[in-house]
Amino acid sequence: xxxxxxxxxxxxxxxxxxxxxxxxxxxxxxxxxYQEVKQLSTxxxxxxxxxxxxxxxxxxxxxxxxxxxKLNRLGxxxxxxxxxxxxxxxxxxxxHYPEPDIQHFHGYFEGFRGRVKI
Numbered sequence: 238x239x240x241x242x243x244x245x246x247x248x249x250x251x252x253x254x255x256x257x258x259x260x261x262x263x264x265x266x267x268x269x270x271y272q273e274v275k276q277l278s279t280x281x282x283x284x285x286x287x288x289x290x291x292x293x294x295x296x297x298x299x300x301x302x303x304x305x306x307k308l309n310r311l312g313x314x315x316x317x318x319x320x321x322x323x324x325x326x327x328x329x330x331x332x333h334y335p336e337p338d339i340q341h342f343h344g345y346f347e348g349f350r351g352r353v354k355i
Contacts, residue, residue, distance in 0.1 A: 249312030249324065253355065256323035256330045256339050263313060263321055267334045270304040271319060320349060330355075 251259070277297050284290045305315040314322045314329075322329035328344040331352050341352040 250326040251312070251323040251330060252325070253330055253339065256325075256332075259311060259313070259323070260332065260339060262311065263308065263332070264334070266304065266307050267319055267321070270300050271334060273300050317349065 249255075274297050277293050277300070281290055281293045281297075284293060308315045308321060312324075314324065316322050316329075316331075319334035321332045321334075323332070323339070325342070328342055328347075330339050331341040331343055331349070332339045333341075333349075340355055342355050343349070343351040343353065
């Protein structure tokens with residue numbers, strides 16, 4: 238039995254069902270990066286040495302870049318801290334970690350504040 242084929246590095250338009258089927262992969266990627274950033278953030282808060290703090294902050298930025306790149310390869314868009322949009326062709330299905338599933342939609346220009354419950 239073969240799994241679902243996910244094309245990478247392609248501009249994609251998602252139905253709600255398509256976005257929902259990809260969400261477990263997006264959630265796994267996000268959760269790993271979230272945990273890494275959380276651990277580094279704790280270290281940053283206890284670090285007084287400026288050079289060490291800068292080094293840790295750079296690692297956080299690298300994690301965000303890696304997260305963003307992985308999502309882009311799946312056709313999703315990282316729009317903010319742990320916020321992922323799935324382009325429907327008419328707007329975005331919107332998911333914010335750790336929401337259990339995709340429950341919101343917003344137009345292209347409304348953004349996170351314009352989210353409406355699906």
